[in-house]
Amino acid sequence: MVGQIIRIHGGFAFVRDPDTGKVWTALRRGKLAEEKILVGDLVEFSPLDEERGVLEKVLPRKTELYRPPVANVEQALLVFAFTEPDPNFKLLDRFLVLSQSAKIKPIICFNKLDLASPGLYQEERRAYEEAGFVFLAVSAKTGQGLEELKRHLSHRVTVLAGPSGVGKSSLLNAIQPGLKLQTAPVSRKTGRGRHTTRLVELLPLDIGGLVVDTPGFTSLDLPDIPPASLSAYFPEIARVGAGCRFSDCLHQAEPGCAVREAVAEGKIPRFRYQHYLVFLGEILERERRKFS
Ligand SMILES: Nc1nc2c(ncn2[C@@H]2O[C@H](COP(=O)(O)OP(=O)(O)OP(=O)(O)O)[C@@H](O)[C@H]2O)c(=O)[nH]1
Ligand SMILES: [Zn+2]
Numbered sequence: 324m325v326g327q328i329i330r331i332h333g334g335f336a337f338v339r340d341p342d343t344g345k346v347w348t349a350l351r352r353g354k355l356a357e358e359k360i361l362v363g364d365l366v367e368f369s370p371l372d373e374e375r376g377v378l379e380k381v382l383p384r385k386t387e388l389y390r391p392p393v394a395n396v397e398q399a400l401l402v403f404a405f406t407e408p409d410p411n412f413k414l415l416d417r418f419l420v421l422s423q424s425a426k427i428k429p430i431i432c433f434n435k436l437d438l439a440s441p442g443l444y445q446e447e448r449r450a451y452e453e454a455g456f457v458f459l460a461v462s463a464k465t466g467q468g469l470e471e472l473k474r475h476l477s478h479r480v481t482v483l484a485g486p487s488g489v490g491k492s493s494l495l496n497a498i499q500p501g502l503k504l505q506t507a508p509v510s511r512k513t514g515r516g517r518h519t520t521r522l523v524e525l526l527p528l529d530i531g532g533l534v535v536d537t538p539g540f541t542s543l544d545l546p547d548i549p550p551a552s553l554s555a556y557f558p559e560i561a562r563v564g565a566g567c568r569f570s571d572c573l574h575q576a577e578p579g580c581a582v583r584e585a586v587a588e589g590k591i592p593r594f595r596y597q598h599y600l601v602f603l604g605e606i607l608e609r610e611r612r613k614f615s
Pocket of ligand 1: 434435436437438461462463464465485486487488489490491492493494504
């Protein structure tokens, strides 16, 4: 049978049967004892008795996150608050690049709708929706928008990401009381400079699907991509960029740049373009250091 590892602990992998929800204790032997396995791995496994089984094979990973280390995450819920704390759109755009480049579908989720004045961040919301992203406005406190959020989480493997205090734990708890996120980072230096590793776990949802219990993308370094690839993660820039005079246009100061023209005409939101330029600068700087 095929199951998914939801926890690894004490030399055992705990494998969940997606059909029944039953969790098996799986032993690793033979060459699989050496092979790297990750929480989230889909595995073939043979039952030995009513509770235990043996891992036979790790199936190819569709995605792989490093911090936290989890395989086969399908989507990232990028949680921000309308206020308390105010949203940081540059951080949101960074998360959008990170998740898309890891082949993880981003879902933007703005919480604390109950505290928002009507129309707050309407323009930004439209910008993200027109670019093609899902943008949910919710309140963990009043329950607004939670049915739609549930529909997005149901039957998917999701990691949450977002700054402290935006309500990540509150949202999960509102969806399923008792569900708790870990707050400490997966790996951190102790006072003695030793690493303690927190266990990562996948938490099953009653509505189907799983969530990673540790917020993702703790490293905010942009992926090591060629500068020309960055615009692929800004869909509204990529679309217009096809019309630039030079096919390798980076949309900085090149003549005949359709992107800069669209920004000047208000067809591409200026804040998105500015974040694109900041990230492009970081990637170019890294390239420069690599080759110097
Ligand atoms: N008014 C209002 N307050 C909320 C809402 N959601 C969460 N809060 C409050 O915001 C604060 C932070 O919520 P948490 O769920 O701890 O936020 P978090 O993102 O998990 O924070 P970290 O654990 O630091 O990452 C708490 O005081 C919550 O009660 C909401 O929808 N509306
Ligand atoms: Zn251009």
